[in-house]
Amino acid sequence: MTTFIHQQLRFVITEIDKAIENHQQWYQNLLRVLVSRVPPDEKDLQDEAHKLCEFGQWFYTPQAELVQDHPTFVSLGQAHEKMHKSAKELIDLVLAEQAIPASLFDAFNDCLEKMRIQFQALRHEFAELAQNLDPLTGAQTRAGMQAELNKQHSLAKRSQQPSALAMLDLDHFKQINDNYGHSMGDVVLTQTVECLQHVLRPYDQLYRYGGEEFLICMPNTTLEQAEQVAERMRVMVAAQKIIYDKTGNLLRVTASIGVTSLDPERSVEDSINLVDKAMYEAKAAGRNLVKVR
Numbered sequence: 675m676t677t678f679i680h681q682q683l684r685f686v687i688t689e690i691d692k693a694i695e696n697h698q699q700w701y702q703n704l705l706r707v708l709v710s711r712v713p714p715d716e717k718d719l720q721d722e723a724h725k726l727c728e729f730g731q732w733f734y735t736p737q738a739e740l741v742q743d744h745p746t747f748v749s750l751g752q753a754h755e756k757m758h759k760s761a762k763e764l765i766d767l768v769l770a771e772q773a774i775p776a777s778l779f780d781a782f783n784d785c786l787e788k789m790r791i792q793f794q795a796l797r798h799e800f801a802e803l804a805q806n807l808d809p810l811t812g813a814q815t816r817a818g819m820q821a822e823l824n825k826q827h828s829l830a831k832r833s834q835q836p837s838a839l840a841m842l843d844l845d846h847f848k849q850i851n852d853n854y855g856h857s858m859g860d861v862v863l864t865q866t867v868e869c870l871q872h873v874l875r876p877y878d879q880l881y882r883y884g885g886e887e888f889l890i891c892m893p894n895t896t897l898e899q900a901e902q903v904a905e906r907m908r909v910m911v912a913a914q915k916i917i918y919d920k921t922g923n924l925l926r927v928t929a930s931i932g933v934t935s936l937d938p939e940r941s942v943e944d945s946i947n948l949v950d951k952a953m954y955e956a957k958a959a960g961r962n963l964v965k966v967r
């Protein structure tokens with residue numbers, strides 16, 4: 675499944691809001707066609723009417739590519755298409771000066787209601803996703819962290835599926851703020867999260883745990899694999915090219931990373947404490963290091 679960044683989520687929510695409003699307006703016009711026999715909109719008479727309304731024009735273009743595979747969007751796409759096809763049947767009958775059977779009108783209303791429910795479900799889902807993302811970096815906030823860790827913990831207990839945690843803290847971050855300014859510090863945080871997201875798999879979870887500290891939960895990952903991922907993250911963070919002035923001068927940043935397993939035999943809190951300890955060991959041993967506990 676696609677991982678969305680905060681800005682993308684906001685953009686999609688705006689499109690959903692527009693679609694809800696436009697379809698409200700569209701429905702009123704349809705009623706005028708059906709009841710008062712005003713001429714219909716040409717677009718509604720086309721077989722591909724669902725691609726021609728404003729939402730369709732957005733949904734069926736590359737612009738909306740990032741949501742087209744999303745399961746709730748797939749269902750919405752189907753409900754939306756069915757509703758437009760059903761509306762076309764009603765309009766065709768009106769144009770042929772035939773009565774609309776009550777069953778057909780009921781079927782249309784049913785489609786309309788299903789589509790509205792899908793829109794609301796999507797809005798709710800995306801608003802919730804956006805709420806749980808840190809607006810600066812796009813990493814997840816700690817809001818949903820405990821629930822996710824508990825879930826992985828009980829999965830590990832029931833199915834013997836190993837999970838691992840990593841705690842990553844940027845080194846001497848205060849100096850970055852002091853030397854280059856707080857807004858440059860913000861750029862470093864944002865760029866680092868982007869860089870980490872390239873290393874992580876879609877089902878890994880990246881949480882902003884504190885200012886410049888991130889907790890990573892890696893489901894279905896052994897301790898050895900987690901150490902390799904952490905090593906890749908360390909190398910990628912250190913290799914980042916962060917430009918800090920107009921002449922293209924680069925700023926370098928490194929990270930200290932602790933790794934441990936989300937061991938079903940101990941509590942989630944104990945695993946977090948342990949991964950934190952491992953991260954501090956990496957700091958104490960000279961920084962820009964991975965330590966496993």
Ligand SMILES: Nc1nc2c(ncn2[C@@H]2O[C@H](COP(=O)(O)OP(=O)(O)OP(=O)(O)O)[C@@H](O)[C@H]2O)c(=O)[nH]1
Nearest residue numbers: 843844845846847848849851856857859860885886
């Ligand atoms: N720019 C920026 N700075 C932040 C943010 N959140 C926390 N910080 C800063 O991060 C710095 C963290 O500093 P310290 O905890 O002293 O750690 P450090 O300088 O990274 O040193 P070590 O962790 O020991 O390597 C503080 O100066 C915070 O103000 C943020 O959102 N943006």
